[in-house]
């Protein structure tokens with residue numbers, strides 16, 4: 001370990017169970033000396049696993065629905081009290097589509113579901129940024145990261161309306177990144193992660209085929225949740241202070257590969 005986050009404080013959204021990208025990240029941040037508050041939607045608390053993670057990492061949990069501004073205000077204020085000052089890092093690791101959950105095809109979207117999924121998966125990132133910005137809650141050279149997927153750029157039919165949500169999320173990172181950079185010297189980026197076997201990931205129809213295909217297409221193979229945790233630590237560290245407003249592919253090379261020999265062989 002490198003002590004990359006020694007003395008740094010933050011908030012980690014989205015640790016649901018041990019497979020969650022946020023859980024792996026929390027453990028890595030802890031190993032690197034960072035201190036944080038864990039948060040998730042009040043319903044996610046019932047699963048109990050976030051409590052184990054909190055014990056393991058010496059963290060407190062503050063429940064917050066990331067679509068609710070009052071919850072977010074309370075979270076940010078209390079996190080600063082608990083951690084003893086402004087924050088250096090924030091991870092937004094949140095996603096959910098009601099249309100996907102209900103197996104409703106993209107061409108038949110129910111728009112009440114669409115709006116709910118967009119609020120949870122995309123607008124919540126704007127809300128988190130706004131509460132941090134308004135409360136002047138970030139230290140200079142702090143880092144805010146959200147997780148996304150390449151369906152924002154290219155079509156993956158069963159990713160459904162999450163593709164639109166991710167496109168919006170990535171745009172918020174650029175737009176808020178401008179203001180956070182100019183006014184507060186804070187970075188805002190998205191990490192575009194390989195398909196990863198988590199609760200959210202496995203909700204996508206045909207996920208096992210999807211993940212195997214991505215692995216066969218990527219020269220380095222799929223990036224795991226653990227790999228993503230490592231990459232996120234680097235973005236929270238002082239070694240990436242001038243990286244902002246970027247969508248950063250973390251996918252073993254998938255996004256720049258036209259085709260791989262493994263995939264060609266299956267068609268030959």
Ligand SMILES: NC(=O)c1ccc[n+]([C@@H]2O[C@H](COP(=O)([O-])OP(=O)(O)OC[C@H]3O[C@@H](n4cnc5c(N)ncnc54)[C@H](O)[C@@H]3O)[C@@H](O)[C@H]2O)c1
Pocket residue numbers: 013014015016017019020021022040041044064065066067092093094095096120147148149192193194195196197198199200201202
């Ligand atoms: N798993 C993949 O294949 C993959 C690939 C690329 C990007 N991502 C993204 O990574 C992020 C984390 O997902 P994951 O794969 O670790 O799955 P996960 O299911 O473990 O995490 C999703 C989290 O979102 C939380 N959440 C849902 N509604 C919420 C709300 N209203 N308020 C606060 N939190 C809420 C859930 O409780 C859960 O902890 C998501 O943004 C996801 O889209 C995942």
